[in-house]
Amino acid sequence: MPQTITRGYKTLLDEANAKVRTVPVGEAVSLHGREDVVFVDLRDPRELEREGRIPGAVHCPRGMLEFWIDPESPYHKPVFAQDKTYLFFCAAGWRSALSAATAQDMGLQPVAHMEGGFTAWKNAGGAVETVEPKKA
Secondary structure: OOOOOOOOHHHHHHHHHHHOEEEOHHHHHHHOOOOOEEEEEOOOHHHHHHHOEOOOOEEOOHHHHHHHHOOOOOOOOHHHHOOOEEEEEOOOOHHHHHHHHHHHHHOOOOEEEEOOHHHHHHHOOOOOEOOOOOOO
């Protein structure tokens, strides 16, 4: 018998977008470089190598988010213990909506996610730098 999914990804995205702030890409471009805003890139390392990255953004693979945020975790990253605004982004805005909602549920604040993700950032003329592939 197949699995019965009762809350699919569209429902999860709708719920996440209803409770977290979505920052339009134009506003995100204007926030870039501010000392009180941390851009958090949730994309896979291969995406960064292929597409580039926002200069100064913290790379946090989506699978490590909860562990890097929680100060009780052995994987905690101090970047998530600062009194700053956390602006999450991914390629198109789906993973970042879910991640921002999770971070907010964990108590991280203030958090938001960037509408349209890195794709919208590039299309809006936001700064992009190349990422060199890691050596094996």
